[in-house]
Amino acid sequence: MLIPTEAESIILNLVQPLQETETIALKNANGRILAQTVQSELDFPYWDNSAMDGYAVQYEDVKNCSQDHPTILEIIEDIPAGKKPQKTLQSRQASRIFTGAMLPESADTIVIQENTQRKDDQVVIFSPPKQAQFVRHRGTFYQAGEALLQPGIKIKAPEIAVLATAQCTQLTVYRRPRVAIFSTGDELITPDQTLQTGQIIDSNQYALMALIESWGGLPIFLGIVPDQPKLLKETMQQAIITFDLVLSTGGVSVGDYDYVEKLLEELGGIISIRSVAVKPGKPLTVAKFTNNCLYFGIPGNPVSALVSCWRFVHPAFKKLSGLSHNWTPNFIKVVTTETLRSDGKRETYCWGQLELVDSVYQFRLAKGSQNSANLINLALTNALAIIPIGTTSINAGEIVEVMQVS
Numbered sequence: 028m029l030i031p032t033e034a035e036s037i038i039l040n041l042v043q044p045l046q047e048t049e050t051i052a053l054k055n056a057n058g059r060i061l062a063q064t065v066q067s068e069l070d071f072p073y074w075d076n077s078a079m080d081g082y083a084v085q086y087e088d089v090k091n092c093s094q095d096h097p098t099i100l101e102i103i104e105d106i107p108a109g110k111k112p113q114k115t116l117q118s119r120q121a122s123r124i125f126t127g128a129m130l131p132e133s134a135d136t137i138v139i140q141e142n143t144q145r146k147d148d149q150v151v152i153f154s155p156p157k158q159a160q161f162v163r164h165r166g167t168f169y170q171a172g173e174a175l176l177q178p179g180i181k182i183k184a185p186e187i188a189v190l191a192t193a194q195c196t197q198l199t200v201y202r203r204p205r206v207a208i209f210s211t212g213d214e215l216i217t218p219d220q221t222l223q224t225g226q227i228i229d230s231n232q233y234a235l236m237a238l239i240e241s242w243g244g245l246p247i248f249l250g251i252v253p254d255q256p257k258l259l260k261e262t263m264q265q266a267i268i269t270f271d272l273v274l275s276t277g278g279v280s281v282g283d284y285d286y287v288e289k290l291l292e293e294l295g296g297i298i299s300i301r302s303v304a305v306k307p308g309k310p311l312t313v314a315k316f317t318n319n320c321l322y323f324g325i326p327g328n329p330v331s332a333l334v335s336c337w338r339f340v341h342p343a344f345k346k347l348s349g350l351s352h353n354w355t356p357n358f359i360k361v362v363t364t365e366t367l368r369s370d371g372k373r374e375t376y377c378w379g380q381l382e383l384v385d386s387v388y389q390f391r392l393a394k395g396s397q398n399s400a401n402l403i404n405l406a407l408t409n410a411l412a413i414i415p416i417g418t419t420s421i422n423a424g425e426i427v428e429v430m431q432v433s
Contacts (some may be wrong), residue, residue, distance in 0.1 A: 029376050030416065031338065032302045034311070039341055039354060042346040043319045045271065047202045049395030053156060053190055056182045058243045059200040065176040067193035070166035071266055075130040078161040080185045082121040082143060082150050083134035086158045098152045102145070106131065121150050130162065137161035169193075179351025183244075194318040201349035207266035209249035211259060211277040211287070212327060217251065230326075230402060231332045232275040238336055241433065242344050244272075251377040254278070260290045267294060267320045271347060274340065279310045285322040288312055296322060297310075303339070304416060307331040307399035311339065321347070329402035334376050334411065337432040356430045361388040363427040369414040381410035381429060390429050408432065 029037070047061040062363065077083065083102060092098035101120040103114050112131035116122060121138075122131045123145075142154040169175065175193055176186060182200070190198065215229040222228060232248050239246035247270070253263045259278070266273045278287040291298060296314035303311050308331045312324030321343060325335045338356065345354040361381065369375035379392040390412050395404040410429040414421060421427050 028298060028302045028304045028309075030304050032305060034300055034313075034339060035342060035355065037299050038313055038321075038343050039419065041313070041321055041344055042317045042343050044346055044349050045204060047200050048199050048200050050197055053196045055188065055191070056187060056198050056200065057164070057184070059198070059203075060103060060243070061176060061178050061180050061182055061186075061198065062201045062349060063175050063178055063199040065190065065193075065195055065198070066172055067169070067175050067195060068171050069193055070171050071169040071192065072163045072165055072167060074165045076163050077124045077128050077130060077137050078163050079136050079137055079139045080125050081115065081139040081161065081165070082152070083124045083130050084121045084136050084138055084152070084156075085116060085118060085133060086136040086156070088119055088163060089138060089152050090155050090158070092155050094153050096351070100123055100150050100152065102148050102150055107243075115362055123150075130258045135159060135162065136398050151322050157196075172236060177351075179349060198290050204244045204271045204347050205269070206246045206272045206274060206344075207245045207270040208235045208246055208274045209262055209266070209276075210327070211250045211254065211275060212251070213254045215251045215277075229326065230329050234333055235274055235276070235296070235336060236331065238333075238341075239274075240302075242341065243348060244344060254286070258285050260293065261321075263287075263290055264294055267296075267322065268314050268318070271320060272340075272344065273320060274325060274336070275323070276325045277417055278331050291322060291324070296332060304373040305334070305338065307373045308335040308376075309373065310340070311335055312355045313339075326399070328399040330378070330405055331399040333405065333431060334399075337411065338376070356432075358428050359388065360426050360428050361390050363390045363392070363412060363421055364423060364425045365392040367392065367412055367414055367421045367427060369419055370412075371417050372421040374416050375414040376411040376430070378405060378408045378411055379415065380407055381431065390427055410411035 056299050089098050103120050105123040106112050106128045108127035116131045116133040116340050136156050138152050138156050144151045210229045214227045214298055216226050224407050236246045254260050278285045292315045296316050297316045300313035302309050310326050314322040323340055325332050344356045367377050382389050393404040413428045
């Protein structure tokens with residue numbers, strides 16, 4: 028049985044990132060993965076401009092002014108943001124200027140309005156500025172033709188702001204991973220069906236669909252497949268042919284109705300993982316096919332299914348989607364507010380909430396039973412506290428490593 032880091036390494040080595048791309052409009056780029064280096068034909072700032080409201084001047088005119096000996100300059104025009112200056116500044120002249128406005132020709136310094144007094148068409152300057160003070164020079168932040176953004180990054184609000192200001196309105200991104208999801212088991216029904224004695228409502232399909240959507244993928248639910256090897260094999264085969272990633276829940280343990288591993292081998296899959304030393308989520312089957320499709324056979328217990336996805340599927344999805352780095356989960360060390368317990372035989376994940384209290388992050392264990400079949404107290408979970416193999420307890424007030432989940 029593999030330890031989690033070994034399983035993670037094997038999985039990431041199996042993943043072949045998508046190479047297919049598409050061109051999309053900037054307004055549709057949020058959450059997509061950039062596939063090409065982006066350059067702009069524009070400098071940024073686009074031209075010399077003012078960082079403050081005040082007066083554009085020539086430094087030589089004002090460098091020696093003081094409260095006792097102020098400098099008086101003629102105001103030749105007002106320059107609001109968005110207006111091109113109409114006049115060239117001469118010695119002993121100033122232009123009233125506003126934040127973001129383009130500097131007039133020959134101006135090299137801004138005097139902020141707090142250090143001035145306007146009298147009709149003249150301005151009195153009482154304090155000498157530093158040379159080039161409050162001037163944002165053209166190309167200081169970015170020069171046309173340089174790499175603006177590199178491929179393999181996830182486009183979010185900051186990147187969209189950068190792309191918009193650089194007039195990059197069309198982007199080449201990797202296509203979204205297509206993910207097949209189906210549940211197995213004669214006992215399962217959908218939430219809109221009437222529950223009969225002995226049956227179980229399938230929550231996994233909805234949870235996994237939500238996860239894949241939140242990660243940026245295209246989930247397709249293939250239904251609930253009964254414990255019939257022929258039907259299951261047909262569903263698996265179609266999914267493997269059609270999709271980049273397949274997630275099935277149930278049928279991966281050692282019961283009489285657990286057919287997934289046998290069928291994966293019949294379909295030509297190379298099974299690299301059969302179980303992992305984690306709790307919950309020990310039964311995990313990972314197989315790869317010649318078309319690069321990656322198959323995850325995930326436990327059917329609802330908490331186990333989500334933990335398996337958070338810990339092992341998400342890193343694979345990140346690499347598959349074209350992200351160039353940061354595939355592994357985010358682990359941080361925090362204080363636990365309750366004592367955490369384990370039998371020490373497997374790496375144990377306790378679910379709960381990560382909270383910021385008095386500037387210190389704390390982990391608060393979810394109330395109720397920490398049982399893989401109990402999804403009720405899974406609500407509001409945003410972190411998993413980790414009890415390492417060989418450790419049976421972590422006392423309240425001690426440091427614990429937690430994995431952030433989303």
